Structure formats: structure tokens, C-alpha cells
Amino acid sequence: MGKRVGLEVSLAVAEAVKLANVDVVSAYPITPQTHIVEELSVYVASGELDAEFIPVESEHSAMSAALGAAAAGARVYTATASQGLALMHEILFIVSGMRMPMVMTVANRALSAPISIWNDHGDIMAERDIGWIQIFAENGQEALDLTLCAFKIAEDKRVLLPMIVNIDGFTLSHVIEPVIIPDHAEVDAFLPPYQPVLKLDTQNPVTFGPVGVPEVYTEARKQLEQAVIGAKPVVDEVLAGFGAAFDRQYKLVEQNGKIGAKTLFVTMGSLGETCMTAVDELMAEGQDAGQTRIRLWRPFPEEEFLAACAGAEKLVVIDRALSPGAVCGPVASELKSLFYGRPGAPEIINVIAGLGGRDVTVREFKEMFALAGSGKLSGNYMMWGVESHAS
Amino acid sequence: MSKQAIMAWEDLALGTAILSPGNAKELRTGDWRSLKPKLDEEKCIKCSLCAMYCPEFCISVDAEGFYRPDFYYCKGCGVCANECPKDAITMGKEGE
């Protein structure tokens, strides 16, 4: 039934990767992801994990080697953040386009300049179109559990796509939390060995990565699009199966606070937990407040999100990334297109907050709520907490 | 379906892989040829060097031991004629 321990979340993720019996880990150090792969290299060195650890010379090579290993039929894991994720950018599209399952943890961190090792979602928001399944964990247990689920989802014959599990850098990756580590046998029962559909095999040679002439490129992209869209029910199914096996339930979109509230916060990642406290306090104060937490980001869970927001008049959407010169932040932009033209669509208020490790406190969430209620949060978006002579 | 497409997306192999190895051999690159190698059997010593250096890998040995190009592929580059130690190959205009 597993054992309950106090563990740094990075190490909990490493535990999950070990429990998944990966064959190859290919990774390059970058804060705040390093503890995960350091721990994995220790497991490999001690023999606790029978895998090849490739200490590559860059993230570009980390992803390239991961792709090579996946193509050869291995179960593959890597982790990165920020500049490292940006350096992988080119290859990320190729991994999904070639339908190579693998799992990557992104310990979300701001992008330079100025260089910042602290948390926001600028890194992953620059990778929205890579064709990977992308999910966000809010706490340590979830980080471990979703990592296990990610292998099962990615390798499902109906999916066969790479998957990213996002954990907020430092605010989640480096905190010590109580987590239940499942037994190896339980995990083996949940996650069967990987059976690749196509692989580099001298007995059955295939050509991977041919030139996509104009007469096939559109169809190739269609195949990818359908795989990503089609992954949603599988994610749902795997999370439900995990819940049945381990008694921890995860949904694509979560709700808390008052169900059917007129004003809802929309969050993604660990800031959701702070927001939850704020919502609880607001409710205790008699306010009409609720919260919708997006767990699955790609494919976007449209129906689930719409259902979770039914009846809401205002959404206060928190974006932890700035898209300079855009109409609004990336999450808000997604939601505005989702609601466009729908009768009774709520007003979408977009707050860009928590950039580069800037704290967003319970009090601040409550301030946002008050401002939203008084109509003072208007315009396409607002950058929260910016020190300025104008303010 | 768009006239420009090779096939429906549903029929593509996973990740647009090609599952029929070596099917480029269907391609008639011989159409590119404007010069054609001609073998003088009298001069040929059957040394195989022409086959060794043919960039199309299209020269093979026949029943009599002569090395002959497959004109389905031969692009008429003239490497074989240039490399033949006995000048047994001459390049002539295609179709003459």
C-alpha cells in the first residue's frame, strides 16, 4: 500500500521514474530541475535502477538522445527547465511529429533576460504548439502520481505521444512534502512494460523522419493533431484507473470553493493552492467565490472546463507568463477563444502575476477579487504588483 | 481529398514513417540521362571497377561476367567511363 514519507518533491519525481523502470535517462543539469536527475544518476550508479544514464553536453542533445533512445524502443525520461527547455525547442516538435512516447518533467522557471532561476510559466508557455501532452501538478503527491500516469498515457497505443509533467520550480520542486510512495509491485501492475509499435529494428527496417514533401506534410500534421486531441479521453481513463488503484483521484479540471459561483479564479500549477486558501477565506467571509484549476493544458479540456465554469459571470484568469505585445496572457487568450461567440460567456479578467519568482499571497488574491468585483480590473490584462511611478 | 495529397492522413504510418524499405528503387532515375555508357566487350577485362564507382549502384555482373548498367537507373554521369582502366566504356548521346 506504499509508504508515507517526507520528501523533497524533486526526489519524489525521481522515485516515480525509478518505479516506472525506465531504460534510458538523458538529461542536462539546470536549476531547479537538477535534483531529479542527480537522484536518478545515483539510482543508476547504485544499481537500484537498471537504466542507461546519458550525461549529455546540452539540452539539445538531451532531447536528441532521448528521441534516439525512444526510436530504439526504450522507455525514456528526461527533465529540464527554462533555458534548457528553450534549447530543446527545435527537437520537441520532431519528437511528437515522429510519435515517440517519452516523459519529461519541466520544473517551470522564468526565461532570461534578465536571467532568473525562479518560477513562472514563461518557459512552458513558449512551447504550447509542440504537440506534446502537457499537464500541471500542484503538489508533491500529484507530481509523483502524474509522472507514473504520464508513462502510461504516452505509451498507450491510442496516444503514442511524448508528455510533459510541469512542476513549479522551487515553490514545488524544492519543498519537502509528505508523499506516499507506491510499492513497486503496485506500479508494475498499473504500468505494464513498454511495447513500441514501430522501432529501429534490423529485422524489420523502417525509415523514420523522411522528407515531408508538400503532398504529405498537411496529412502528417493532421495525424499529429488527431493524436493530441484523441489523447484526452485516454488521460481521463488513465487518471481514473490510477484513482481506482491508488485511491487518489485526479481530474482534467478541478473545482473548489463555491460551485456555481459568479466569480471564479482560474489557475494552473502550484499557485492554485495559495489561491484555494484565498477562496476558502473569501467564502468564509460570505463572498461568491470559486476556483477552477486547469490540470491538463494540452490537449485543452474544453468540455470539462466549460462545465466547471457553468454559471460564472467573471473569470479571473491568472497567467504566470507574459506574452509581450499580445492581446493578453497565454491562458486567458486560450480561454477567450474558447468562449468566443458562446451565449452567456463570462467576462475574462486577466492578471499576469508571479513572474520570475514573485510571490502571490493569499491577501493579494483577495485584493484581485475585490478589484474584479468593483470593475477596477479592466483592459485586456493587468500586470500585477509592478512597482511604478505611475502607481 | 485534396488532389495534391499522396494519401489520406488515416493511411499514413505512425509518425509518417516509411514501412517499405528500399522502395526508392521504384524511381526511374534513368530519365535524367542525356549521355549513355556503352561497353566494348573486346576491351573489358571484367575488373568490376566501373561497378565499384557507379554512384547509382546500378552496375551489376551479367551471366557472361560483364559489368552492365541498369538503364532504369543509370543517370549517365560518366564516372564508369572515366574510371575504366581499359577505356572499355564510351559515353554516347542518349537515343543514338
Add this chain to the structure above:
Amino acid sequence: MLRDVDLSGYEKVTAKNIPWEKFITSGHRACQGCAEVLAMGMVMKAAGPETIVCNATGCMEIITSPFPQSAWTVPWLHVAFENAAAVASGVESATRALERKGKLKKRPKIIAFAGDGGTADIGLQALSGALERGHDFVYVCLDNEAYMNTGIQRSSSTPYGAMTTTSPPGKKSIGQRTWKKNMAMIAAAHEIPYVATASPAYHLDLFNKVKKALAVEGPAYLHIFATCPTGWRSDPAKSVELCRLAVQSKVFPLYEVVGGQYIITQKVKKPKPVTDYFKLQRRFRHLTPDAVEYIQSRVDEEYARLEAFEKATAPLEEVAEPPTEG
């Protein structure tokens, strides 16, 4: 620096056991007289069917794989331009893990192919990493001395003085202003078991180098010279002759570095002048006699240096007695 290299698995190729079976089919789309595809085909003949190929973006990838046709009869993987070595290291690590876990009977051979641009320029970091980490694979640089796939731009492997579309000669330029990067020696500086230069015009030499590269445990690097008639503005019929002339003029010497020991495999006793090699190519046609003279002297110097390396790294005839005190 010298170390033992286990070549026990190496079978010598002679005129009697030439490998003829091809693993790149006819019907590929290389230009007429392309020596790069010729070289790659030769490497594959020596390697055989139990081989996985990782191919960088470039001419060879383009001409062998336009969907829905593939010229490859072995498993083949193309990912991007700069990462063939990294991709190969992933394939190698996977086959190691899977073999150990009983999911793969026997590790196949792994070969990465890339052009000179994909090797000496954009792929140098990934290559250095893969060589340094010691993966058991063979990296083959197919050197046609420019970025041909994108239209004959210069690379760091383009020879001094050559005309390319980004090193055009003009009033203020001789053409390529820099000397060719010595990629084989850079690979050798990683102290990997086996490094060699090769040329398709010396087919037995090439076959044997491929066999040795595959036989050693750990990384091996082959740098193969390959005429590109399209980019060099040369007669396609002269492609193999140019490969030969480059060796005979000492412009591209053939040697191997086995465990740190340099061995010149084609000694050039009576070198031809570089002009014999230049005059068949329009990329050198603008060169002045002064420029040619400079090139000739530097070519000679570099060959002499290579001979000095050979001498300096040759095994000692007798092991000297350790010096005694006093």
C-alpha cells in the same frame, strides 16, 4: 596518449572478399556523379545489414528519403541537422539497456552520417559530447566541403580560396578566407580508439577503415572526402578522379589514428601539383598564381607535419631501460 586498441573483431577486406550487397538502393535522387552518396553507399556495403543509421539533415538525407520513397534497406532515423551524434548516442544507450534487460538479442552496429556542415560547424558540440562519452558507434563525416543541400554555402571545411555562394571571390576577397578546419585531428584529440580519413577513390582502404571503425569498442570517427560536382562546378564524370587527385596532391591525405598512433595509409611519394587537382574545378578558377603558390606550400607543410606525427607516435622499437640513479 598511445593506448591499446582491440581490433580482434576486424576482418580485412581484399579484392577477393569485396562486399557488394547494397543497403542504399538505386533510385536515390543524388545529382549525377555525386561522390557523397557513393561514399555513403560504400560505408554501408562494408557495414552490412545489422546496422542502424542516424542521418543528419543535408543532401544525403534529402536524396534518400522524400516521402513516400526511401532508398534505405536498414533501419534509418533522421532527426535534425546538428544532432546526428546525439541521436546516435541515444540509440546506442537504448540498445545497451535493452540488451542487458533481455529485450534485444544483440546490439546492432550504429552509424551516424552527417555532412561537413553538420559535423564541423553546427554539429560539433553534439559530436564532441558523443565522442567524449564513449558511445560505441561510428560517426562518418561526408565532406563535400560546403553546405550543398542549401545551395553551396561555405562551411569551416571549405578549403582556402574556394568559391561558394557565401565566400564569393571579389575585389576584396579571395573566396574562402580561412584554411580548412582539421576535423579528423579534432576528433583524434578526443583520444577515441579509432579515427581515419578516407576517399571513395581508394575503395579497399575505405572498406577496411569502416571495418576497423566498427570493430573497435567505443567511438570511431571517419572523415570521408566526397566530390560534389554540383557545388564544385566539376564534370560529374571526374568525381572519383577528383577524389583520387586530392590524395595524390596531398590536399587530402589518407591516414588513420589507432589508439593515438598516426599511420599514413596512402603514402604520397611523387605528389602531383595542387593545380592538377584545381584545374578540374571551377570553384578554384579565380585563384591567382600567388594564391596557388601559398596553397601549395601550406599543403606541403601540412603533409610534412602529418609525417612527423606518424614518426612521433610510432611504437618504439625497443623499450628503453629506465634510467638508473647517478
